[in-house]
Amino acid sequence: MLPEILTNIPGPVSLGLAKRLAEAECRNTTFLTDDWPVFWERAEGANVWDADGNRFLDMTSGFGVAGIGYGFTGEALRQQSVSLMHAMGDVHPARVKVELCEVLSEITFEKWQGKKGKCLFGNSGFEAVEAALKTAVLATGRSGILSFEGGYHGLGYGALLGQGIGWFSEPFEGQLAKVTRRLAFPQTEEELEIFKKELWKIDGVGIGAVLVEPIQGRGGIIVPPLGFLTELRKWCDAIGAVLVFDEIYTGFWRTGKMFACEREGVFPDLICLGKALAGGFPISVCIGKAEIMDAWPETHGEALHTSTFLGNPMGCAMAIEAIRRYRExxxxxxxxxxxxxxxxxxxxxxxxxxxxxxxxxxxxxxxxxxxxxxxxxxxxxxxxxxxxxxxxxxxxxxxxxxxxxxxxxxxxxxxxxxxxxxxxxxxxxxxxxxxxxxxxxx
Ligand SMILES: Cc1ncc(COP(=O)(O)O)c(C=O)c1O
Missing domain, CATH: 3.90.1150.10 (Aspartate Aminotransferase, domain 1)
Structure with a gap:
């Protein structure tokens, strides 16, 4: 539906909420001025209604989360929430976690290479990236990371190591390990040629992970020329590094393919997914080739990487439904x-x-x-x-x-x-x- 604007924007209710929020939330979080933001009340399809009753057309999908549209996994959430809202993710997990692992393997590594993939869940996207970086250390014994200028992988301390938008990490540099090497993300054929030369000059001895978005999102929607991912694949294979595709933004049809890497037909060792995975629930996952994921030692009751809400049943049920729809x-x-x-x-x-x-x-x-x-x-x-x-x-x-x-x-x-x-x-x-x-x- 087209927008329907009934009040000044922001309307009086949004302005009142902004005033209260300014007193109550860390001032670095929500951008508050007298012309921004509107406070959301409900959403459906491609529309969002604010607290003043104005109807907006959302050209953002709420940071790329809404996938097919707002509410498309709502029924799955309703049904799951009646029976089980929470389980003990790494101790006594929900049945739906098993089903989601299986379906994620099917749509990634089984489809690409006929080999099983294994999953490591998180809540936010950055947690999936951090799971991937830890996996790379275990699989290669090397801590170094190669990543890209303009890259965005989230704001947790691990994920910050890979990102390439300086001002996100500058205030925290003192707490960040110096393990990252960054290259320019090529946008043109000429830049691709320069990139190839630079890449092969790098002594990859200490590098365990190459972290890259197949198409950069927050870096300004940058599509690299074909051949870029192929070159990275070759380099990783040559030096024994793990290739990590961060498809948290690009995954699930966002770029016209189920996954953006399918555009070039180049496949990673680990893929990170989040955002549209469940169509509106904080759940993310790092999926990897089984032989790489098996670098993690078998748990004897104390997982090395887990969290209270890991594999939350509502998120799993929504993701299963989202993927069922994405496969249609x-x-x-x-x-x-x-x-x-x-x-x-x-x-x-x-x-x-x-x-x-x-x-x-x-x-x-x-x-x-x-x-x-x-x-x-x-x-x-x-x-x-x-x-x-x-x-x-x-x-x-x-x-x-x-x-x-x-x-x-x-x-x-x-x-x-x-x-x-x-x-x-x-x-x-x-x-x-x-x-x-x-x-x-x-
Ligand atoms: C490519 C990419 N990776 C990781 C993230 C971080 O995800 P989250 O904000 O859910 O932690 C984002 C968020 O915009 C992203 O675009």
């Missing part, structure tokens, strides 16, 4: 139709002077503008139009568009029409409340 041919067709329409609509923006580049794959698209201020003011303007969008990229200059798969053609046209209007107008300087560059709202 209708989902692929829905993604293909919406992607084509979005790409065509975005091409109409290419004549705007403020637009420097339009890029992406599937339903993970970005419009690079001429500045972070421009993108932030466009995103704030879109909020006034009833459209939820986010700035992305290390400089916040990319307007990211990652709608739920069920978004209608009419809704896409509406959103891109409004974006055109917002990018055409002059942009007002924005006020930023944290130390982060303008546009860091995600």
């Amino acid at each position: 041919p209708e989902t692929q067709a829905m993604v293909a139709a919406a992607s084509q329409h979005l790409a065509a609509a975005l091409r109409t923006l290419s004549d705007l002077p403020a637009v420097k580049n339009i890029r992406g794959e599937g339903l993970m698209m970005g419009v690079e503008t001429d500045s972070g201020e421009r993108a932030l003011s466009a995103v704030k303007g879109l909020l006034q139009d009833g459209i939820l969008a986010l700035p992305d990229g290390p400089h916040g200059d990319v307007v990211a568009l990652t709608p739920p798969f069920c978004v209608s053609k009419e809704a896409i046209d509406f959103a891109i029409g409004k974006l055109r209007g917002r990018l055409r107008g002059a942009h007002a300087p924005s006020r930023v409340v944290s130390g982060a560059p303008a546009g860091n709202l995600a």
Whole structure:
């Protein structure tokens, strides 16, 4: 459905909640100004309603979580919550954890290589990344990490080791091990050639993990040229490092394939999944080739890597239902139709002077503008139009568009029409409340 705006944005209820939150929450967390945010009350399909009753069109999928659309795993949650909300993940687990492990193996390593995969669950995406980094140490005996500028893997201390957006880690450098080597993430064929030379110059002796997003998300929706993943695969095989694909954002059709690595037909040793995995429950997983995961010693009652909510039954039941839906041919067709329409609509923006580049794959698209201020003011303007969008990229200059798969053609046209209007107008300087560059709202 198209937006329906009934009040000023933010409306009076949202403004009141913002005031209370400013007193009650760490001030670094929620971006609060007099024109941002709106407080959510309910969501369905591609729409979100705020606490003032305004209906928005969500072009973010709530950080890429909503997958097919808000609520598509709601019935699975309702049924599971009646029987079992919590189990003892690594001690007396829920039945659904077993089923989810099996289905995750089927859709990844069994499909790709005819070999079983094994799972290690977490709650947030960054925990899956940390599970992968620990696995790599155990499998290789090496602590070094190779990762990429602009890479984003979450903000836990382990995950921060791999990320490549400096200001996320700078205040905490003193507590971070110096184990990471970073390379530029190639965007063009020329950059790919430079990357290949740089890669093979690296003495890989200490490197146990190569951590990479097959398509960078928070780094500004960057699609590397074909051949990039192939080269990484070759290098990892040559030096004996574990190749980790962080598909927390790109996984489950976001980029037009079930997994973004399928675009190049290159497969990792470990894959990290989260976000759309359950369509709206904090559950994540690192899945690995069985022979690599078996580097973990067998537990004798005290797991080396676990947590209270590991394999939560509600998350598992929702993920099983989400994957059942993701495997239906209708989902692929829905993604293909919406992607084509979005790409065509975005091409109409290419004549705007403020637009420097339009890029992406599937339903993970970005419009690079001429500045972070421009993108932030466009995103704030879109909020006034009833459209939820986010700035992305290390400089916040990319307007990211990652709608739920069920978004209608009419809704896409509406959103891109409004974006055109917002990018055409002059942009007002924005006020930023944290130390982060303008546009860091995600
Ligand atoms: C590629 C990627 N990896 C990891 C993460 C971290 O996930 P979470 O925020 O759930 O910890 C994100 C979040 O945006 C992401 O985009």
